[in-house]
Structure formats: C-alpha cells, structure tokens
C-alpha cells in the first residue's frame with residue numbers, strides 16, 4: 001500500500017463531541033492518528049483540529065468526506081506536508097552534568113535553534129520547534145548526555161491557500177440570507 | 188384529563204410567552220413540527236413527559252409497544268410509508284439502549300427519525316447513577332446527529348435542529364437525550380423551526396455542468412443501464428425516473444431499498460440487483476457501457492466482487508451524500524445533488540433513444556430465469572408449498588395496492604423477487620442492517636401510517652420470534668395487519684449458506700417452533716395454519732378479507748434455497764441459477 005503523511009485541518013463549531021466523532025471515523029478504517037491538536041481558530045467560536053495521519057491518498061479522501069458530513073463541521077482541508085507550513089514543539093529534560101562537557105550547549109542553541117528554558121543543578125530543560133526529523137536529530141544528539149524526559153507536541157499547521165475560512169463562512173451566510181425564514185434564531 | 192381551567196393555570200402567560208415545563212415543551216415542539224404519532228415505552232426518567240402526554244392525547248397519539256426495539260422499528264416503518272419523521276420515546280438506561288438496533292437500522296437505511304430519550308437528573312450524570320447510560324456516546328456512531336439537553340430553555344432550539352437535520356439532505360435518525368430535571372424545569376416557550384445551520388448545508392447548488400456532461404454520455408451510450416436506489420424514493424423522484432427512462436429508453440434496475448421506485452410491470456423494468464437479484468440486470472451490469480446510478484450507494488450486496496464490477500461501463504453517480512461518491516466504486520462523473528433535482532434538469536437534455544437490441548438482451552435472460560427459477564418457485568408442479576408461490580399469490584390478490592413488509596432472510600429476498608410493486612414506498616424492509624425482528628413491529632408502524640392500505644408482512648419463523656411480543660401491541664390497539672409466517676422450520680437463509688458453503692452441516696439453524704396459532708389465540712388474533720397447496724388461496728383470501736389483524740402460518744418447503752445467487756466474493760456475472 002502506497003501510504004503517505006497527510007495533515008487534516010478541520011474547522012468546526014465549538015462542540016464537545018467532535019473529537020469523538022473524528023476518532024470513530026478513523027478507527028473504523030484502522031487509521032492511526034499520529035498527532036492531534038485542538039485550538040481556537042482566527043474566527044470566534046470556531047475551533048480547529050489538526051490531525052496527522054498516514055494512509056493512502058484514496059483513503060484520506062474517503063475519511064475526509066465522512067468528517068465533512070459531521071453536522072458541526074464547517075470545513076475540512078487535507079494537505080500533504082509540502083503544501084503547508086507546519087511546526088511541532090519538543091521539550092527535552094537533560095542531565096546538567098552531561099551537558100556541561102565541551103561546547104555542546106552552544107552548538108545546541110546555535111545549530112538547532114533551541115532555547116534553554118530552565119537550568120537546575122541536576123537538569124536543564126531545552127525547547128525546540130521544528131519538523132519531526134529536526135526534533136529527532138536533536139534528541140539523538142542529546143541522548144549521550146542522558147535524556148530524562150522528552151515530549152513532542154502535535155502538529156500545528158497553516159495552509160498556503162489564499163481563500164480563508166472567513167470567506168467560506170461568509171459565502172454560507174450569504175447563501176442563507178437569500179432563503180426564506182428566520183435564520184437568526186438558531187446558530 | 189385536566190380541566191380547561193387547570194390547563195390555563197399551567198400555561199401562565201409571562202411577557203407574551205407561555206411558561207411551561209420542559210416536558211410540555213417537548214410535546215409542543217412535536218405538535219409544531221406536525222407530528223401526530225409517537226411510538227414509545229415509559230420509565231422513571233421520562234415520566235414527566237408521559238404524564239403531560241395525557242393532556243395532549245387529542246393531538247399526539249402514542250402507541251405503547253412491548254419493547255423499545257419494536258417502537259423504533261414501528262416508527263421507522265411509519266416514516267417510510269408517510270414520508271414524515273418517525274418519533275420514538277424511551278426512558279434512560281435500558282430503555283435507551285434497547286433502541287440501538289432500531290436506530291442503527293434507520294441510520295443505514297437513511298430514514299428520518301427523532302428519538303427522544305430521557306436521562307437521569309443532570310447532577311447525577313457521570314456517576315453511574317441508577318439507569319444512567321452514556322447514550323450520547325453509545326448512539327454517536329449510529330445517528331446522523333445527537334445532543335443532550337440539561338436545561339429546559341434549550342429544549343425548543345435543540346429539537347428544532349433535530350427535526351431540520353433528520354429530514355434534510357440524506358435523512359437519518361437523530362437522538363435527543365433530555366435530563367429529568369430539564370423536563371420538570373419551566374421555560375418561556377417560543378418556537379420557530381430551524382432551517383439553517385452554517386456548518387450543515389443540505390441545499391447543494393445544482394451541478395448543471397456535470398448534468399450536461401451526463402446528457403452527452405447518455406446520448407452516446409449504446410448499452411446504458413439505470414441503477415436506482417432508495418434515494419429516488421426519498422427525494423420523490425419516481426415520476427422523473429419514469430420520464431427519464433422512457434424518453435431515453437434505458438432499462439431500470441433497482442436495489443433492494445429502491446424497490447417500488449419503478450413499476451415492476453413496466454417494459455423497461457430490468458429487475459432487482461444484488462446477491463439474490465434477477466439474472467439479467469446482474470449479468471448485464473458487466474455488459475453495460477454506461478451505468479447511471481441514481482440515489483444508491485454501491486453496497487457490497489449489490490456489487491459483489493468490486494474488482495470485477497461494471498468494468499465495461501462508464502459510471503455516472505447521482506447521489507446527495509458526497510461521502511458515498513467514489514467510496515466503493517470509482518466513478519467517471521459525479522453529480523452530488525438530490526436525485527429529483529438532477530433528473531428534472533437532465534430529462535430535457537437527453538435525446539429520445541432506442542436501445543432495442545440491448546433491451547432484447549434483458550428479455551432473453553429474463554426468459555432463462557423464468558424457466559429455471561421463477562416458474563418452479565411461483566407455479567410449482569407439485570411438492571410442498573414454495574415461498575415464492577405464497578408471495579406471488581398475495582401480490583396478485585392485492586393487485587399491487589398493498590404495502591409489503593418483510594423480515595430478514597429468505598422471506599425478504601423472496602418478497603423482493605416475487606412481489607410486484609406499482610406504488611412508490613410500498614415495500615418496508617431492513618436493507619443495510621438486515622435486522623431480523625424488523626418485520627412484525629414494522630408492519631404495525633406501516634399500518635398506523637397508512638391505515639387505508641392493506642399491510643401484509645412476510646416474516647420467517649425465526650424472525651417472528653425475535654419481536655413476537657409486539658403481538659401485544661396489535662392486540663392493544665387492534666391494528667389490522669396481516670402477518671404471514673413463512674414457516675420452514677429453519678433459520679432458512681443461514682441454512683442455505685450451510686447447504687451451499689459449509690457442506691450441509693446444519694449448525695444451530697433448525698428450529699423447534701411453538702404453535703403460532705395457539706400463540707395468536709392468546710393475543711386474540713385470528714390465525715390459521717396452511718400446509719396444503721389446495722388450501723392456500725382460500726386461506727390467503729380469508730386473511731385479506733379479515734377486518735382486523737390476521738396471522739397465517741404457512742408451512743413451506745423446509746430446505747428450499749433462494750436463487751439465483753451471487754456467491755460471496757463472486758462477480759455479478761457469475762450468477763448461480765440452479766443449485767442441487
């Protein structure tokens with residue numbers, strides 16, 4: 001099977017059950033969620049879920065259509081990694097003694113664009129944002145010093161498309177204004 | 188009953204609005220939405236609603252079934268024959284979970300329904316309180332939408348959304364779970380129907396360009412075939428389908444749930460497709476050069492082996508649910524719209540066609556099927572009574588004017604094959620789920636929805652016993668349904684598979700049955716057993732002439748198989764016509 005990484009950006013009304021419904025769609029198709037991030041979007045009351053999944057191009061289309069069908073979902077976009085600007089964030093807790101040898105710290109900060117968040121006699125906390133491979137590179141570099149904890153966030157992504165969600169929402173509202181009835185009472 | 192004065196007291200006016208309880212608000216919404224029939228079953232958490240129902244008896248008729256599953260199936264059948272949403276009430280916990288089979292059944296068959304379940308008081312939610320189940324979580328995968336209401340003031344708006352969502356787009360069941368405290372709480376009642384949700388857009392702009400392309404493809408096709416499904420009935424496109432088929436002269440094949448969308452007797456009727464469908468349309472699916480699929484979803488029971496399905500055809504898919512397009516079968520042209528809207532636009536664009544030679548191919552295969560299968564099944568030379576002969580006799584005697592209800596198994600496939608449909612929505616069956624036990628309660632809902640129609644249910648001896656308690660509902664309300672038990676002493680369809688694919692090892696399929704006539708007697712329902720062919724016609728007539736309900740227990744050939752059959756994994760062109 002020709003699988004590939006896809007980033008799904010799903011805009012929805014702020015509604016409790018959405019995450020559950022999304023996972024039902026993916027688990028039925030045996031698709032593992034590699035990462036998931038929920039946050040507010042630029043539009044008030046609209047939340048955005050960013051999911052990273054690995055599957056075939058045909059299958060991603062099928063599940064995206066099923067997600068789009070969920071009543072509270074406004075719009076779902078699916079992108080390959082080269083179509084989006086994305087970042088992940090990682091925190092590393094490393095033994096201070098291990099790090100103090102040589103000029104490792106300088107290299108980490110300079111070459112890896114990392115930041116030191118806290119320094120304690122026993123450990124230091126380092127932060128790095130980037131792509132998964134960059135985050136893993138730093139992890140490998142730090143391993144000999146003794147990594148006490150490591151955690152990586154889900155992906156956050158921004159699309160390159162020009163038409164923003166606001167435009168879609170306006171279109172929808174526009175279409176509705178032309179119909180009879182009283183739309184104001186609900187939504 | 189409350190006196191008028193008492194009623195007025197309850198409905199005090201404040202600020203021009205009425206102050207009523209949440210329980211009453213539920214009933215008021217139903218009235219506002221044009222509901223007059225409810226199927227359900229009471230219990231602790233939903234008691235405030237049932238109590239208020241006594242005051243609304245003149246507007247809302249509640250049918251107490253004998254199990255919540257029965258209420259769900261009855262309400263679904265009611266929806267299928269009337270086109271109105273089916274309404275169903277149940278209490279929290281076991282009442283709600285007993286609905287699940289019925290909800291899932293309605294979901295797979297796209298039937299608009301509003302389920303109202305009661306929930307424990309809101310401060311107990313999440314504590315495993317008595318009769319608390321997370322019905323929102325449980326029903327999520329089988330509802331089009333669901334929501335919980337914990338405040339009386341949210342009842343009107345949530346129910347308005349529920350009706351809007353259930354009825355529009357691809358219809359489906361919705362479930363609203365309402366806590367007991369919200370039923371007691373008061374609210375200022377004001378209602379307006381919902382017709383817009385910005386995240387849910389059932390009104391799709393008509394894809395006129397795609398329809399124009401479709402017309403060109405149709406006008407150039409030499410062997411076109413229409414495959415029509417439930418979507419035609421849901422969108423009310425039967426007339427348009429007929430006009431389209433007649434103008435372009437294209438044979439029309441129907442899926443199980445599409446049956447009755449096109450008259451069986453029409454010269455362009457190609458038959459029923461799928462595992463036990465007719466010979467010609469199955470076989471010729473692989474000969475067609477163009478398939479026009481209307482309101483159907485290429486279910487695996489229709490397509491057989493996808494790798495060998497319709498490989499000579501270009502496929503046009505007219506379908507309101509975008510998620511169904513390119514799901515099972517990759518299509519050449521998609522038209523993501525309502526079936527009727529598309530057909531109306533398409534008809535003027537297609538040329539008057541003639542496909543004489545192509546249509547002749549169907550007739551030739553029809554003759555083969557008729558000789559090898561249909562005649563021996565419907566007009567047997569001798570031997571035991573056949574399922575097909577009972578069904579075609581009833582079909583003949585009711586002149587296509589009855590509503591046929593089925594259960595699941597051989598009985599269902601035989602009705603699909605041998606009942607002749609002339610009116611839309613005259614078949615009520617469980618398609619996507621294949622739920623045994625559907626038939627008996629569904630016949631109740633169908634009769635309640637269309638009391639002027641003869642409603643005849645064909646039910647297997649196995650399935651009859653899955654919801655047999657609904658005989659109590661028939662007794663209680665005197666519902667004049669005609670139930671035919673096609674009694675073969677077996678879980679026939681499973682026995683058939685054991686015969687064909689498991690070396691005739693009949694594991695747990697033979698039934699030891701009760702005397703159904705005695706059971707009917709206990710429920711006060713006239714009944715009769717028939718085991719001889721010479722008694723069949725008179726007994727069926729007696730059943731049809733009976734004013735009230737009637738049960739006919741017909742002893743049929745015990746080990747007959749439903750044919751033709753496309754074996755699991757086989758292609759539509761590998762139909763088994765005879766099997767020894």
Ligand SMILES: Cc1ncc(C[n+]2csc(CCOP(=O)(O)OP(=O)(O)O)c2C)c(N)n1
Nearest residue numbers: 596597598623647648649650677678679680
């Ligand atoms: C609730 C449920 N359980 C099991 C099945 C599997 N099943 C399909 S057909 C069938 C046999 C039905 O037997 P009967 O009701 O006597 O009908 P017949 O096939 O003999 O006409 C069974 C067990 C089912 N469809 N539904």
Ligand SMILES: [Mg+2]
Nearest residue numbers: 647648677679
């Ligand atoms: Mg049987």
